[in-house]
Amino acid sequence: MRVFVAGGTGVLGRRLVPQLVARGHQVTATATNVAKLALLEKMGADGIVMNGLDARSVGEAVATAQPDVIVHQMTAISGKPDFKNFDRWFATTNRLRIEGTDHLLAAAEATGVAHVVAQSYASWNGIRQGGWVKTEEDPLDPTSTGQGAAAIRHLEKAVIHAGGAVLRYGALYGPGATDDQVELVRKRQYPVVGSGGGYSSWVHLDDAASATVLAAEQKATGVFNIVDDEPAPAREWLPYLAACAGAKPPMRVPVWLARILAGETAVTMMTQGRGFSNAKAKRELGWTLRYPSWRKGFKEELA
Template identity: 55%
Template structure:
């Protein structure tokens, strides 16, 4: 197939940059976009054709897609954000990504319709976006949070939008869990690693918030599988072991050679990390990958974050 990856490179550790060589190795003809001319060389070195495209410019998107004449489009557009640990101003950090999840999605879907593209796959997210009541592990049939924290409302709206528009158009929305691996915030040299090394990421309250992780290469392999497999709908792309903060954070610290994280009560943390940060530490729910395994034929190479933190951080 001829596959167009919107967001084939960008920030180090972006899913698109890992996806290009996987698709090329599978025999697909790949065209990948970047906003920067300087980054086209990386796309072409992986065996694809690189094009410059601004995901927020309708004409730029239309021209790139029509020129590529793809059979499938994979929407991996995200925006760089600063201060990843600033959960008090969560929506501000995701403003660029939210624009790409809304306006960027509209531009890509319009171009896909005009070009007669038969397959559309979009990146989404699962984790804090889950309903924070009921069971500790959610499936795709469970609702998203109906009462999100104030700091995350715009970002959750962006997630809802990309999923609704994609599935209404007959596409697949892949809800990646919390990504880790080379080049990521949760990876060697990443901001989360630095925070844990400096003991600036404590276990808050009981650490009862449940997280689902996904290695960046597993996220890419799921996108590659979705090019040819799976019915329209949403899919959780996570590993096999959702885990509370009280379990995974101390083990993460041990894996990177850091001292055990400190523990502080929620009331003490709230002025520092806000309602959303406390929620991520104490209330959020994990996600099940059963549907993705069953319908995409996908199996994570890192079935547990335990192994991934030891060997897959880069």
């Protein structure tokens, strides 16, 4: 199968492309500049430079590759987490989830690509009503991440309308994915807010990649939560992350102070976040996890 990976050099793309190649697929993957093409070649893919925010660039890249399936992994998340200015931190990623998605879907239609798989997000942003763990039947919270929530809604609606698959990844960890967060933990700049009772779901990069391969191969449709088996409150996973990183336990700060210092998004995540269930992905995709819990994954990654 010919697979087009938009965003092949990101932290997830770098784990996904080798898995696709290992399963015998012909992969064309995109990079944002020529300097990154050597990395794609090393992974066994044909590399192509593409600007995901430029319709012509996207159309030409897809037309050149002539894929059977498009996998949308384009984001621009890097640097120190900035929950206080979340919309600014995620500005380019939000555009990629809106404009980039539209460009890829238009290119798919123009070239006859019948299937699209796209990255979405489901870590702590479930609807803040009822229980602490949500399924695909539960809506995402409409306000949890400001403009980011609107961008996710746009992506999911567009991809589902096109008959594709939306993969709601939990918080990603693994090589290169959490370096900035771990650095904050080591500096004791990543505190537990309030009770720390808000839930999050995590998933290792390799497990997220394997689920993506299955969704592409099976021409899956609909929404899937790609998370591990253990959604957990911040008061559990954050001290454990600190211990695995060889850091002192995180400080605790009251909600009122965190709201001033870190903003409403951080407070919501830490105190009201809802995690997610992976039962559907396991059942319908036949997905198995190498790291069923962040406990094992954090320990091995930070050993």
